[in-house]
Amino acid sequence: MFMPQKCTLFFSAMLLAGGLVQAASFTQLPGGAIPSDVSADGRIVVGANASNSQYFMWTSGAGLEPIGGRVAGSGIGGSARISADGSRVSGTAFNAANNSYEMAFRSMDTGQWTLLGGIGGSNGTSPVEVSAGWAISNNGQHVAGAAWAPGTASGRGRATVWSEGTNSLINLGDSGLSSGNNSTRAAAVSDDGKTVVGWGNGRRPMLWRDEAGDGNYIRSEITSSSGGALSEATDMSSDGAWVVGIGSTGNAKQAWRWSAATGTVNLGTLNLGYNGSASAVSEDGTIVLGYERPQAGLPYQGLGFIWTAEAGMQSFDAYLASFGIDVGNTFNFSTPLAMSSDGKTFVGFGNLSGSPASVGFVVSIAAAVPEPSTYAMLSLGLLAVAGLRRCRKAA
DSSP states (O other): OOOOHHHHHHHHHHHHHTTOOOOOEEEEOOTTEEEEEEOTTSOOEEEEETTTTEEEEEETTTEEEEEEOOOSBTTBOOOOEEOTTSSEEEEEEEETTTTEEEEEEEETTTOOEEEOOOSSOOOOOSSEEOEEEEEEOTTSSEEEEEEEOSSSSSOOEEEEEEETTTTEEEEOOOOOOSSSOOOEEEEEEOTTSOEEEEEETTTEEEEEEOTTSSSOOEEEEOOOTTSOOOOOEEEEOTTSOOEEEBOOGGGTTOOEEEETTTEEEEOOOSSTTOEEEEEEEOTTSOEEEEEEEOTTOOGGGOEEEEEETTTEEEEHHHHHHTTTOOOTTSEEEEEEEEEOTTSOEEEEEEEETTOOSOEEEEEESSOOOOOGGGHHHHHHHHHHHHHHHHHHHHO
């Protein structure tokens, strides 16, 4: 049936204005901006910007915005992490009164950083670091990382967790070694604050549980299914049920997933001889994001992967290509680091073809839920349908 031109233009314009047509998207962030986390709905991305040594917030509407804090480097640790609702960001910030860097969190509503202190020691740099934030619970009520114990000996880093309910920083203790590197560090904390995972004993995966909820955490080590050594735990579901981490000689260097019910499950490999690192896990444990690198390989030599309980491990590049994001050989998604709760938005860094320089990325494989302001625009789409019917009758 012939449709008058003015009706065709009207219909197309209404569809576009209503936001009904949205494709998968791939965004390269400006130089120096490397994302480390994303909110549950995929709208807010946070990370470190080497160009100004601050953390940043990124949204598709506003782009890159500095939010303070201190990026890792020169003796300072920590990583920008965001609560599920995007209301808080954790990391490391400067305490001007004490001339020190500390574990902290930022309220995104007020823009204020709250400093969380230390446990009595420092790393001896100038300015000193007394603690560093590496994780925040999904509900934003707990911040975890590491703090320096008193003394001058090496190996004094201690996994620590702060809870809003008690407003106190709890020292989770050392690795229990009689000699050697006794440092520990937390990488994730559950929503109830009772489960913390990270590393100790030479970066082996550690799990701390506070069964009674009285602040008395018991440390245990996660091992391979055969009892072999693994490398550090990197992420955990908000209920503390699912833990993922980095492979080691004890499991043929494969990324792994663990739960109390299943024990350690190796996720396989796409590249024999590479080291597998899981970086994020979904709430139900059925999706794991990560990457593989050659032994002692550099970041740009990495290859991203996504593992699902249904399909197993597959190349992250190929997975994105199946949703229409096919960059060919122009970009390598070498290091996926975090994903939204629905597994539709991914952040991390990669590199352009022929360049070792890291480039931050944000990828979405599905249209986002419309902002409140766009619901009115969606009504225009309904008008477009009505207009189309009138046009057809007129024809």
